[in-house]
Amino acid sequence: GAGVSxxxxxxxxxxxxxxxxxxxxxxxHTALYWYRQSLGxxxxxLIYFQGNSAPDKSGLPSxxxxxxxxxxxxxxxxxxxxxxxxxxxxxxxxxGVLQETQYFGPGTRLLVL
Amino acid sequence: QKEVEQDxxxxxxxxxxxxxxxxxxxxxxxxxxxxxxxYSRKGPELLMYTYSSGNKEDGRFTAQVDKSxxxxxxxxxxxxxxxxxxxxxxxxGNNRKLIWGLGTSLxxxx
Numbered sequence: 001g002a003g004v005s006x007x008x009x010x011x012x013x014x015x016x017x018x019x020x021x022x023x024x025x026x027x028x029h030t031a032l033y034w035y036r037q038s039l040g041x042x043x044x045x046l047i048y049f050q051g052n053s054a055p056d057k058s059g060l061p062s063x064x065x066x067x068x069x070x071x072x073x074x075x076x077x078x079x080x081x082x083x084x085x086x087x088x089x090x091x092x093x094x095x096g097v098l099q100e101t102q103y104f105g106p107g108t109r110l111l112v113l
Numbered sequence: 114q115k116e117v118e119q120d121x122x123x124x125x126x127x128x129x130x131x132x133x134x135x136x137x138x139x140x141x142x143x144x145x146x147x148x149x150x151x152y153s154r155k156g157p158e159l160l161m162y163t164y165s166s167g168n169k170e171d172g173r174f175t176a177q178v179d180k181s182x183x184x185x186x187x188x189x190x191x192x193x194x195x196x197x198x199x200x201x202x203x204x205x206g207n208n209r210k211l212i213w214g215l216g217t218s219l220x221x222x223x
Contacts, residue, residue: 004156005130025220031209040121043157043201056210065173091156104156 002026005034006092009102012111013082021077025094032075033102034067035091041089049075082112116140117204119214127222132189136202136214139183143204143212146178148187151199151216160200161187192221 005024013019022028025032034046045059049069060066064082069075079086089109119136126132136147145164149157160174163169169176177186185202197220203211 043213045210045213048210050209056139056208093156095209099160100211101147101162102211104149105157106156109154 004092004094004103006090006105006108008108009106010109010111013113014113015084016081018078018080019082019110020111021079021092023075023077023089023092023094024104025073025075025092026096026103027073029094029096029103031095031102032069032070033093033095034075034077035093036061036088037091037107038088046077046090078108082110084112086110089110114137114139114179115116116212116216117202119202119217121215121217123218125220126192128192128194128221129191130221132187132192132196132219134187134189134200134202134217134219136185136204137183138185138204138212139211140206140212141183141206142206145205146176146185147203147211148174148176148185149201149203151201153198157201194198194223196221 007022032049036044047067048056051072064080067077089107089108093104117138148161149155150160166180173190175188180223199218201215201216202214205211
């Protein structure tokens with residue numbers, strides 16, 4: 001079946017612009033996670049959704065970052081007034097019955113000039 | 114101290130070698146342990162999942178968890194060039210949040 005998809009695959013933007021990153025989880029998965037991965041760094045947790053609620057937003061680095069999930073499916077991560085340090089790969093994962101296991105999308109590579 | 118520690122390597126081995134990848138963790142509440150493989154410019158993919166202590170084998174891969182020493186291992190037998198990737202360990206408890214190691218970069222040379 002279809003895996004987790006993310007769009008766009010690559011995004012180049014200018015400092016100060018807003019960007020929206022989209023994640024389509026595996027159908028039926030109720031858990032959804034956003035991570036950030038910088039070059040040579042591990043996975044940095046950003047936010048976790050269970051259904052449409054976000055019980056854990058502890059990883060969002062600043063109030064410029066927000067995320068929402070609608071219909072228990074698609075999620076959007078929005079970064080306002082982007083900064084160069086926001087450049088990274090943003091990964092989305094979804095979780096099924098065994099919600100400990102997470103299935104990742106290919107990521108969105110964001111470059112802020 | 115990070116909750117999950119992993120030596121980033123890089124690790125370079127000849128084809129056919131046995132590879133041992135390791136992580137340590139500090140939180141006694143962690144109950145499940147995973148290994149993910151990440152190829153360059155791809156998302157991580159689940160390789161092995163283990164609940165509590167013990168061994169789990171899948172083909173050339175064996176995952177081992179020793180909760181008494183808080184040590185997690187992944188063994189790869191008869192390593193292949195296609196195994197060249199970054200291997201990430203992850204651990205978690207009841208809150209559905211995984212704590213990740215930094216990943217170990219592995220190169221298997223033909």
